[in-house]
Amino acid sequence: MAFSLQPWMARHLRQVETALDALLSPHAPPGSAWAAPTDLNNAMRYAVLDGGKRLRPLLVLAAFEAVRGVPASPSDAAPLRAACAVELIHAYSLVHDDMPCMDNDVLRRGKPTVHVQFGQAGALLAGDALQTLAFEVLTPMDGSVDVDVQARLCAILARASGRVGMAGGQAIDLASVGLALTEDSLRHMHQLKTGALLQASVMMGAACGSGSKAQLHALEAFGQAIGLAFQVVDDVLDVTADSATLGKTAGKDADNDKPTYVALMGLERSRAYAATLAEQAHAALQSSGLPDTSALAALADMVIHRVH
């Protein structure tokens, strides 16, 4: 029977949304005498809930299922926690990136950005606390996740998010405004800024199963290809879509004189490059030896063909 992405996504998105909502509950978290301060918790909820495509959590769950060979259920604590953690990191990065000292953006997912709604100090703190929460989520103290998996998930996520991952990519981006980057430099920036966390999503899902070295290697190549493809498509959409469709300000990269694939290689070559990367992603899955990679393959197609 052919795999159908929509029902798979609907089922998994429900799990992720429910879990994120519970993690950001206004009540005291397990083991804490206190609840988070109301203002802070509200800003964190605003940044995370009711928005976002949840691509990273879906990649975590799809990679877990590919390695494990069975669908993830809400009782699989590790992959669901990994899925939430990577989304919390993604959400924190958006909150901080939108701030006036960075991209100074006022619209995100069709809503005012966090600093517009909660003030700059509120946005700074909410982003900080969302990052911390990701590592709290990965280290439950109730025995529901093996400690070796906890340590492995923290290790992958920290490396993908930090100075040689997402934050490093942001720093290069910041330093590159107005510069003409080579294709190599542009690729390096994007591998850090966006690619590392997308690739980490795949690897975190796999780390919750128990894949062979060869399988992990293939998934790593898959993650790298879709990570880069995502950014190429992002650059294409920045010039071809309107703000209403994107839910964020269109054309801002060009306006901000930021280096993009479209600026470097033009629209048509950028589209062709995205298609090549999609082929590489599919080839990696086929070489993995994993019995069922339908969900991962479908997510890869979604990354390429998305319109926002």
Add this chain to the structure above:
Amino acid sequence: MAFSLQPWMARHLRQVETALDALLSPHAPPGSAWAAPTDLNNAMRYAVLDGGKRLRPLLVLAAFEAVRGVPASPSDAAPLRAACAVELIHAYSLVHDDMPCMDNDVLRRGKPTVHVQFGQAGALLAGDALQTLAFEVLTPMDGSVDVDVQARLCAILARASGRVGMAGGQAIDLASVGLALTEDSLRHMHQLKTGALLQASVMMGAACGSGSKAQLHALEAFGQAIGLAFQVVDDVLDVTADSATLGKTAGKDADNDKPTYVALMGLERSRAYAATLAEQAHAALQSSGLPDTSALAALADMVIHRVH
């Protein structure tokens, strides 16, 4: 033989400074194909190195030695990594707190603050990446730290730093400007804002050893007492010391109309309260049953009697 804090501190500070310097090396970290971007790494180094009393790392190492019963050596990977991780979290919090949207401070440890030196976007990213680095440091992939210790350290640090820890305390502080807090509310704010991370330092050190439940319980009480004492003394120093001695702007809490112990209970009662907390800290150590808590006791005295 009586314990002498100075040589103990000198020896351990050397270990910590060497380790922090190595962690922030301009070269690619283990397992990474890339080094951190130069601007980002420079801002991170500036925020962390050549400054700071390193109280939190010293507490980690002293607690480890109290539980383990032998001095920490540079080959003890876990306590040294825990010591660095907690200092990285502390450093990130200072970078973000000093930003214009928060305390807007231009002087820290006698030097221009990070946002003055590297711009606001640079400070935002450096703080973000320092937080991530803390969790990277706790999860080495070279087998040098047991995975159960890695998971435990991440769990303690994340809970102490986030929404029901340091970031939560910051949020309450932000919301309390100009308000007359009760002593309970003020204590709650400080337990989160400063106390949680100081207490976590003690508990992380203990987690690197293998203390009994009763020992850990006593150390928890010790950590709570010195955490609160630290803040009471901080409030006292804010009105009694000058900026040159503090290495930061004196009198800024009063200027910013922030609730402090001195504002709540006056200078003399604040000093007496700090002394009472010091006694509680010593009593907790005595009740711990640990054979040698000299370093922890000496650090507690240092917290109370410090002049900056």
